[in-house]
Amino acid sequence: MEKASYKFLQYDTVVVGSGAAAYNAVDWLYDLGRGSIALLTEGIRMGTSRNTGSDKQTYYKLSVGFHENDSVHEMAQTLYDGEGVDGEIALAEAANSLRCFYKLANLGVDFPTDEYGVFTGYKTDHDPRQRATSAGPLTSRYMTEALEESVKRKKIPILNELLAFQIYEEDNKIRGIVCLNKEKLSDNQLELVVVAANHVIWCTGGPSACYKNVVYPAGHTGMSGALLDVGAWGANLQEWQYGLASIKFRWNVSGTYQQVLPRYVSIDKDGVEREFLTDYMSREEAMNLVFLKGYQWPFDASKKDASSRIDLCVYEETAMKGRKVYLDFMHNPSGLEGGFDILSEEAHSYLEKSNALFGTPIERLNHMNPLAIELYKNHHIDLGKEMLEISVCAQHHNGGIQVDANWETSIKGLFAAGEAAGTFGVHRPGGSALNSTQVGSMRAAQYISFTSEECIPDPSLWKVSPGKLVEEIGNSLLSMIGEENNALEVKEDLQNAMSRVAAQVRNLRDLIDLRGKVETYRTHFKEMVKVPSVRTLPILLKTYDMIVTQCAVLEAMEQSAAIFGSRGSCLVKGDSDGYLPTMSLDQNYRLITKKQENRFVSFTQVVSPVPQKNDWFETIWADHRKLRQSKHKQS
Ligand SMILES: Cc1cc2nc3c(=O)[nH]c(=O)nc-3n(C[C@H](O)[C@H](O)[C@H](O)COP(=O)(O)OP(=O)(O)OC[C@H]3O[C@@H](n4cnc5c(N)ncnc54)[C@H](O)[C@@H]3O)c2cc1C
Structure with a gap:
């Protein structure tokens, strides 16, 4: 092939991705009156939101439970206390959490209420209240599907099979993005698509490609490097969340998978199998720490001598000793031969209350959570007949592209939302990632709509013409074949x-x-x-x-x-x-x-602390009107 062909598109605002963040961004842009918009994705059905889940996939928001007395400030403070979290962002995530949550509920995501409509919550990790809720194991999929339906009803253009890989900016202002048309590849054709835009909202998810051991769905990679490469700043890039997950079918082995006390087995290169936790600790300790893993799922340095020891042992066996590690639900771990009295008070009473002080792990799992067995069966893994291979896997990037409280990056007009944005620090409450997909994307759409006149970008003002840009990139790509x-x-x-x-x-x-x-x-x-x-x-x-x-x-x-x-x-x-x-x-x-x-x-x-807001209505009203009248023309 001698050279690349190219196509040129122009929008005021383009959203990259088709996960929970991207759909929400483009949906809000439409609702706020923008018409020159499009959603662009490398694959409609790809990404974490649509293809993942967990025992009880959690959504974090301000508590509206019957007896709860929560406040925006208190929730913002919880997020801020996660360390390294900007107080302004924490406040925006807290303040907008209910608005975004109710939008999802109104779109049909079936978050449970009691008979009177009270959204009762539960406590999740790093949560001082009961702010968590869940629509079941596939909450993020339901969110994505509901938002997608809304976008389709509005007939917002969706450009599928475009892999965005390069940002074009001038003088620290976004001009557009360059994409590879994946549809043309099967005909061995290289077509590059230049999308000129005044604003880009980048929602490509977490950069899971960094690691081999991940519980992100297969095929998902993220694309944060394109932004870092062009000069966008990163925030807390070192902060991730890791935990135990099965690797053939990628799923967190938390909750009942641990509480039924499976046997931890490792197999070496010669096929020699052994129960290994007892090489590192007593049988009693092993059993009680496995139980705790059920609700202390993420690896936590401060629990290295407690439940996170289990992750460390699995890491030692796999990464250091080159063995494979499995959960065996068919047999009890050593130590249970003489009955359940060996268990800690906490583990014993939990199993007793669940009427599960009997049998083997698979029998207890079948009694306590049969859907957990069904889930693996649906992916051709029979926990009653085979062992489940696991590893310590990356699950979430707490850091990411640095954004301000409007989710704008350090490059003017370029926004990042969802997991691509680095809004969290060291700890984050479980479920806050999903809240962030909604709040960040809405804030970006609001900022764009409230502060700029909509217009089609003019590429004749570019220092490098789109044609020249594509020629250079195309030649460079061809030289790497x-x-x-x-x-x-x-x-x-x-x-x-x-x-x-x-x-x-x-x-x-x-x-x-x-x-x-x-x-x-x-x-x-x-x-x-x-x-x-x-x-x-x-x-x-x-x-x-x-x-x-x-x-x-x-x-x-x-x-x-x-x-x-x-x-x-x-x-x-x-x-x-x-x-x-x-x-x-x-x-x-x-x-x-x-x-x-x-x-x-x-x-x-x-980081700036959570703003102590002036909440005098008249002052806020005046500021609000000023912002709505401040639209500027694009240059
Ligand atoms: C196993 C697991 C369990 C989880 N449980 C919870 C939980 O209980 N609570 C919680 O809050 N969070 C949870 N999370 C995290 C949460 O699911 C994600 O952070 C969130 O879904 C990310 O949404 P997103 O829209 O930012 O990205 P994604 O849903 O990953 O979407 C990214 C989109 O970008 C597109 N894309 C990527 N690169 C390109 C490119 N170069 N060009 C064009 N398009 C591109 C992809 O096709 C995809 O559509 C969990 C994550 C995992 C893996």
């Missing part, structure tokens, strides 16, 4: 290394070595990485994006280790034996990472 085909290999090698040295256990020396290696790939990507054909270009683009993101994440991890030590979701191994302690700090900091002279650098910023 060659005999040698190593993109997949490079990708898997780096993902494996990230899971081994830069996940819940971070070995500082290995992490620094890995960073050097990934940096070399980033700076010499064109010479070092090849794909065999036009059809395989998505792999090339995603590998580059992964490498850029890994470089930024590893820089943040290295700096974070020196400044914060072990904390949140990670334990850091330094030069001496044992883990680095958690450093005590005088202030609440977030870590910013940005590209400077073609290298990522990080620095701390003190």
Whole structure:
């Protein structure tokens, strides 16, 4: 092929993605009166929101339970207390949580109420109240489907099969994005699509491609590198959430999967099987910590001598010893031969109240939560007949692209919402990610609609014409198609290394070595990485994006280790034996990472506290009217 063909599109605002955040963004833009809008996605049915779930997938919002006496300020403070969280963002997430929640309920997401319509909540992790609710194991899918229906009813254009991979900006202002048309690839055609836009809302989800061990759905990768590469700042990129998950069918093994006390088994390369937790602790401890894993699912450095020891043992067996680890529901763990008296008071009384002090783990699971067995059956795994392979997996990126309280990035006109945005810090209440997909996307749509006149962008003002831009990018891509085909290999090698040295256990020396290696790939990507054909270009683009993101994440991890030590979701191994302690700090900091002279650098910023608002109605009303009349023309 000699050169790429190209197509040119223009919108005032384009939303990238088709998860819960993206659909909500474009839906709000329409409701706020914008007409020159489109949603663009690499695959309508892809992404985390639509394809994942958990035991009881949680949505976090201000509590409206019968006896609850919650307040916006209190919820904002909870989010802010997660460390590294900007107080203004925390306030926006709290203040808008009910509005977004009720929108979903009105669209038909079936959040349970009592007979009078009270949305009773429950307590989730890092939650001082009962702010959590759930529409069942597939809450995020129901949200996405309901929002998608709404978008389709409004006939908002949906551009499918476009893989956005490059941001075009001038003088720190967004001009547009460049996409690969995936539909044309099967005909071996390289078509690039330039979308000129005054505003882009980037909702590409968490950058799961960074790791091998993930519980993100298969096929989901994220695309945060495109923003970091062009100079958008990252916030708290070192902060992730990890936990135990099955890997053939990706699902968190939390809740009853642990509370029924499965046997933890590891198998070495020669097929030799052994129950391994008792190599690390007593039988009694093992059983009680497994029980606690049920509701202390995320790996937590502060629980390294408690329930998170289980994750550490699994990590040791898999990443360090190269074995495979399984949950065996068919047999009881050693220690239960003499009955259940060996259990802690808490575990014993829980199983007793559930009438489950009997039988084998699978029998207890069948009694307490038969749907949990059904779920795996639907994915061709029979827990009554086979063991379930598990690993410690990345589940959520708490950090991400740095945004302000309108979800605008450090590049004017470029917004990031949902998991791509770095609005959380070290801890976050369970369910707050889904709230953030809704609040962030709505805030971005509101800001765009309230502050700018809608207009079609004028590419004749660009310093580089769209045609020239495409020619350069197309030629560069074509030069990376060659005999040698190593993109997949490079990708898997780096993902494996990230899971081994830069996940819940971070070995500082290995992490620094890995960073050097990934940096070399980033700076010499064109010479070092090849794909065999036009059809395989998505792999090339995603590998580059992964490498850029890994470089930024590893820089943040290295700096974070020196400044914060072990904390949140990670334990850091330094030069001496044992883990680095958690450093005590005088202030609440977030870590910013940005590209400077073609290298990522990080620095701390003190986060602003939750604003103590003037809540005098007349003053707020006057400000409100001023904002609505302040629309500016695009340049
Ligand atoms: C197992 C599991 C359980 C979870 N449980 C909970 C929970 O209980 N509560 C909670 O709050 N959160 C939970 N989360 C997190 C939550 O589900 C996600 O953070 C959220 O769904 C992300 O939504 P999103 O819209 O930002 O991204 P996604 O839903 O991932 O959507 C991203 C979209 O972007 C598109 N896209 C990506 N790259 C490109 C590109 N380059 N060009 C064009 N399109 C692109 C994809 O096709 C996709 O449509 C869980 C996550 C997992 C993995």
